[in-house]
Amino acid sequence: MIGPVLTGRRLLFVTGKGGVGKTTVAAGLALMLAEQSKTVLACEIDAKGDLSAAYEIPPVGFDPVKVTSSLSVMAMDTEASLREYLRLNLKIPIMGRIGPLAAAFDFVATAAPGVREILTVGKICWEVRERHYDVVVVDAPASGHIISQLAAPDAIAELVRIGPIRNQSQWMAEILNNPQATGVVVATTAEEMPIAETIELTQRLEQETSVEVAGIVVNRVLPERFGPREAAAFAELNSDTHRAWIDEHLPEGAPAVLEATRLATQLRRHRSRHLDVLRREMDPSVPLYYLPELFTRAEGLRMTRQVATHLAEELG
Amino acid sequence: MASRDLLSLLETKEIIITCGPGGVGKTTTAAAAAAITAAREGGRVLVLTVDPARRLADALGVAGIGNDVVAVDPALFAEAGMEARGSLSAAMLDTKKSWDELIARHAPSEKTRDRILSNPLYTSLTTRFVQSHDYIAMERLYELHATGEWDLIVVDTPPTRNALDFLDAPARMADFFSSRLLRWLIMPSRSGFLGIASKGFAQVADRILGRQFLADITEFFGSLESMYEGFVERSQAVRRLLSDERTAFVVVSSSELVPLREATFFVEQLATRNFLLACVVLNRVLPRSLADSSATEASLKISQDSDHLAEQLGAELKVDVNVAKRVLATMGESFTDLSVIAHREAAARANFSLGSASMVEVPLFDEDIHDLRGLLRLGEFLIAKD
Numbered sequence: 001m002i003g004p005v006l007t008g009r010r011l012l013f014v015t016g017k018g019g020v021g022k023t024t025v026a027a028g029l030a031l032m033l034a035e036q037s038k039t040v041l042a043c044e045i046d047a048k049g050d051l052s053a054a055y056e057i058p059p060v061g062f063d064p065v066k067v068t069s070s071l072s073v074m075a076m077d078t079e080a081s082l083r084e085y086l087r088l089n090l091k092i093p094i095m096g097r098i099g100p101l102a103a104a105f106d107f108v109a110t111a112a113p114g115v116r117e118i119l120t121v122g123k124i125c126w127e128v129r130e131r132h133y134d135v136v137v138v139d140a141p142a143s144g145h146i147i148s149q150l151a152a153p154d155a156i157a158e159l160v161r162i163g164p165i166r167n168q169s170q171w172m173a174e175i176l177n178n179p180q181a182t183g184v185v186v187a188t189t190a191e192e193m194p195i196a197e198t199i200e201l202t203q204r205l206e207q208e209t210s211v212e213v214a215g216i217v218v219n220r221v222l223p224e225r226f227g228p229r230e231a232a233a234f235a236e237l238n239s240d241t242h243r244a245w246i247d248e249h250l251p252e253g254a255p256a257v258l259e260a261t262r263l264a265t266q267l268r269r270h271r272s273r274h275l276d277v278l279r280r281e282m283d284p285s286v287p288l289y290y291l292p293e294l295f296t297r298a299e300g301l302r303m304t305r306q307v308a309t310h311l312a313e314e315l316g
Numbered sequence: 317m318a319s320r321d322l323l324s325l326l327e328t329k330e331i332i333i334t335c336g337p338g339g340v341g342k343t344t345t346a347a348a349a350a351a352i353t354a355a356r357e358g359g360r361v362l363v364l365t366v367d368p369a370r371r372l373a374d375a376l377g378v379a380g381i382g383n384d385v386v387a388v389d390p391a392l393f394a395e396a397g398m399e400a401r402g403s404l405s406a407a408m409l410d411t412k413k414s415w416d417e418l419i420a421r422h423a424p425s426e427k428t429r430d431r432i433l434s435n436p437l438y439t440s441l442t443t444r445f446v447q448s449h450d451y452i453a454m455e456r457l458y459e460l461h462a463t464g465e466w467d468l469i470v471v472d473t474p475p476t477r478n479a480l481d482f483l484d485a486p487a488r489m490a491d492f493f494s495s496r497l498l499r500w501l502i503m504p505s506r507s508g509f510l511g512i513a514s515k516g517f518a519q520v521a522d523r524i525l526g527r528q529f530l531a532d533i534t535e536f537f538g539s540l541e542s543m544y545e546g547f548v549e550r551s552q553a554v555r556r557l558l559s560d561e562r563t564a565f566v567v568v569s570s571s572e573l574v575p576l577r578e579a580t581f582f583v584e585q586l587a588t589r590n591f592l593l594a595c596v597v598l599n600r601v602l603p604r605s606l607a608d609s610s611a612t613e614a615s616l617k618i619s620q621d622s623d624h625l626a627e628q629l630g631a632e633l634k635v636d637v638n639v640a641k642r643v644l645a646t647m648g649e650s651f652t653d654l655s656v657i658a659h660r661e662a663a664a665r666a667n668f669s670l671g672s673a674s675m676v677e678v679p680l681f682d683e684d685i686h687d688l689r690g691l692l693r694l695g696e697f698l699i700a701k702d
Contacts, residue, residue: 019575242633252614253611254618257614299574
C-alpha cells in the first residue's frame with residue numbers, strides 16, 4: 001500500500017461479497033468519519049434502500065439528504081446523473097424536458113458499454129473534485145461488479161478516442177488511480193467463500209484497475225469464548241461420559257445451552273481458520289481491521305452506531 | 317393445489333431456477349438440490365451456474381469447468397456414502413464464448429460473423445460489462461434444455477437485482493431489436509451518413525461520445541441487422557420457457573433482516589411477471605431450542621448459581637473450580653448471545669410473506685460445505701418432509 005491510512009483518503013469504495021454486511025460497514029465508516037468533524041457524503045450505488053435503512057431514514061434519491069449536520073446520504077441514479085452532466089458540462093439544459101430522454105438514454109446505455117458505469121463513477125469523482133465534501137464513502141456494488149466500474153474510465157478511453165467523454169474519463173482516472181485520494185475497502189466475513197472472494201478481488205483490482213486497496217474490514221468476528229483449559233473442560237463435559245451428571249445436576253433445558261455453546265465455539269474455530277488463510281494470502285502492506293459480531297436485538301441505526309464505534313477503535 | 321414442496325418439484329419440473337440475495341448459499345443450494353436429486357431420484361441432472369463469481373466448481377469439486385458440460389465422477393457419490401441412481405453434470409457460463417457461438421449461429425455469412433466478432437465494441441460488450449451475462453445466461457439455459465438430454469436442469473442465478481435483469485433480459489432483448497431507436501441509428505450505415513430521423517439524437521450523442529465512437533456503434537448494429545429476426549424469435553422462445561409450467565423458481569435466503577427484505581422483493585417481482593414461485597429455502601437457521609423458555613431458564617441458572625455448580629462440575633471433570641466457573645459463565649453467555657440473534661431472525665421470518673410458496677428451513681451447519689458429501693447432507697434437508 002502506497003497511500004495513507006483509510007481515514008486519510010477522500011474517496012472510499014466499500015465493496016465485498018453479498019451478505020457480509022458491506023452496507024453496514026459503509027454506513028458505519030461514513031458515520032465514524034462524520035463524527036470526526038469531517039463533512040461526508042455516503043452514496044449508495046444500487047439503490048436498494050439498504051443504506052437509508054442503516055440510518056433509519058426514508059429511501060433517498062439522487063439529491064443528498066442530511067442525516068446529521070455533517071453526514072449526507074444519496075442514492076445513485078444514472079439517468080439523473082446524465083441530466084446533471086449535460087446541464088453542467090455541455091450546457092444542454094433542454095435535455096430534461098425532452099420526452100424521449102429516458103428511451104434514448106436506455107438505448108445508449110445498452111448499446112454503448114460502460115455508459116452506466118462512467119455516469120456512476122463520474123458523478124462520484126465530480127463530488128470529490130469539486131470538494132463539496134471532505135470524504136465520499138461509496139456503498140459500491142458487490143465484488144465482481146465493482147471492477148467494471150473502477151475500470152470504466154480506462155475502458156472508455158480505449159473505445160472513445162476523442163470528444164468530451166474521453167476528456168472526462170481522463171480526470172476521473174486521475175482521481176481514481178491516485179492512492180493519496182482514493183481507496184477500496186473490502187468488507188468480508190471470516191467464512192470460506194467471502195475470504196476466497198476477497199483474495200480474488202484484491203488480485204483482480206491490482207491486475208485490472210489502478211485503484212488501491214486501502215484496507216480489508218473483517219466483519220462479524222466471533223469472540224474467543226474459552227481459554228485452552230476451559231475449552232478442554234467444556235469438550236469433556238460435552239462428551240457422552242457426563243450425560244448422567246448433566247441430567248442430575250444441570251437444569252432441564254441445559255442440553256440446548258450446551259448445544260449453543262458447542263455451536264458458538266465451533267463457528268469461532270472455523271472462522272479463525274479462514275482468517276489465517278486471509279492473513280497468509282494478502283499482501284502484508286494492506287491493513288486488516290476487525291469488527292466483532294454484534295449481538296444486537298435489531299438492525300438499523302443502533303447497529304450502524306456500534307459499527308462506527310468499533311471502527312473508530314480499530315482505526316485509532 | 318398440487319403440493320409444491322421441493323422434493324415434488326425436483327421430481328416433476330424440468331427447470332428449477334434458484335434466485336435471491338447474495339451470500340445466502342444460493343449456489344450451494346442449487347448444487348445440493350441437483351446432487352440429491354441425481355442421487356435419490358435418478359435421471360440425468362444438470363446444474364448450471366451463471367454467477368460471474370466462480371463458486372460452483374469449488375463446491376462440487378469439479379475444478380476449472382468451462383462452458384462445456386462436465387460430468388461429476390460417480391465415484392464421488394460412492395465416496396460420499398451414497399450410490400447415485402442417476403447422474404450429475406455441471407456447467408458454468410463463459411459469457412464471451414457463449415456470445416461468440418450465438419453470433420456464429422445467427423450470422424448469415426462468415427463475413428458478417430467475422431466483422432461482428434472483431435468489432436471493438438463487441439469485444440468490450442461481451443467481456444467487460446456485467447449486463448451481457450443476463451441475456452446469454454437465459455439463452456444458454458434454453459439451448460441446454462432444447463437438447464433434451466437432461467431430465468432436470470437446476471440453474472443458479474446472480475444475486476437479486478441482477479437476477480431480475482436476467483429474468484427480463486429475453487424480453488428486453490426482443491424490445492431492443494425491434495425498437496425504433498435502433499432503426500434510426502442504423503439508418504446511416506446504409507446511407508453512409510447520419511440519417512435525418514436520427515439527427516437530433518446524433519447531435520447530442522455526438523457531443524457526448526464523439527463521432528468516431530458513434531460510427532463504431534453504427535457499424536456494429538448495422539452488422540447485427542441481418543440477425544434481428546433470429547434474435548427476436550429466440551428471445552421470445554426463451555421467455556416462453558421461463559413462464560412454462562415445466563419451470564419453477566425457488567427463492568433462497570437466510571433469516572437475516574436485509575436478505576429477507578430482498579427475498580420479499582423477489583417474491584413480489586416473480587408474481588408480477590407471472591413466474592411460478594414454488595418454494596422458499598431459508599438457509600442457516602439457528603436451532604429452535606435457542607428460543608426455548610426452559611433453555612433460557614437453564615442458561616440463567618447455570619450462570620447465576622455458578623458458585624455452587626462450579627464446585628460440583630469441577631469435581632466431576634476433575635478441573636480447578638475457577639476453570640469450571642468460567643466454563644459455566646461462558647455457556648450462559650454463548651446461549652444468550654446466540655438466542656438474541658435467533659429471536660431477531662425469528663421475528664424477521666414471521667414478517668416475511670411467502671405467498672402460496674412452501675418453505676424449507678435448513679439449519680446452520682457448523683462446517684463449511686466443500687465436497688459432495690456436504691452437498692448431499694444439505695440436499696437431505698432440502699427434500700425432508702416435515
